[in-house]
Amino acid sequence: MLVQREPDLHLVGEATDGHEALALVRSRRPRVLLLDLQMPGLHGLEVLRAVTVDPALAHVRVVVVTTFEIDHYVLEALHAGASGFLLKSRVPAELVTAVRVVAGGQALLSPSVTRRVITLVGRRGDGPRAGRQAWDTLTTREREMVAWVATGWSNEDIARELVISPDTVRTHVSRAMVKLGARDRAQLVVFAYREGLPLPGT
Known part of the structure; x- marks a missing residue:
């Protein structure tokens, strides 16, 4: 229905x-x-x-x-x-x-x-594991996008907040996923937690 x-x-x-x-x-x-x-x-x-x-x-x-x-x-x-x-x-x-x-x-x-x-x-150690070398290849903007993804916001929400285009957000998120070997946004949440990234609004 x-x-x-x-x-x-x-x-x-x-x-x-x-x-x-x-x-x-x-x-x-x-x-x-x-x-x-x-x-x-x-x-x-x-x-x-x-x-x-x-x-x-x-x-x-x-x-x-x-x-x-x-x-x-x-x-x-x-x-x-x-x-x-x-x-x-x-x-x-x-x-x-x-x-x-x-x-x-x-x-x-x-x-x-x-x-x-x-x-x-965080407790069990499950999920993806990116080496320090892989994490260090992320640009400042890509790390920022990973932190925003970890808040649960969509690309469109992030774009409105940062006053940039959704395509720009999508590009940075996609590049971060490739560099970290993350399958999806859920795994980016895991990376953000493990690296202790400060989340926007917290």
């Missing part, structure tokens, strides 16, 4: 279990998959892994939507390649926004999930 009432979004299919979900993704090949983790037949994490390792589905971006905020699920979903992670308790508008954000090539985590990822990675 949320998707169908948006003029710029099109619902291409619905599934009642994991096997049906995977079959639909393979046949319809949507740009964005809203995926529940707790499904009969095949667990959502297995569906996620099957989608992200399939070269034919490389364009499909996955937003995990769940009632659970369990540490294991958060980390597993991110490691498996989820582009977004939202709780069902969030307001409907945030879910629609998430679809648009990940369709545009960005990653999105709810604020509570971002905080949990930072805490867990």
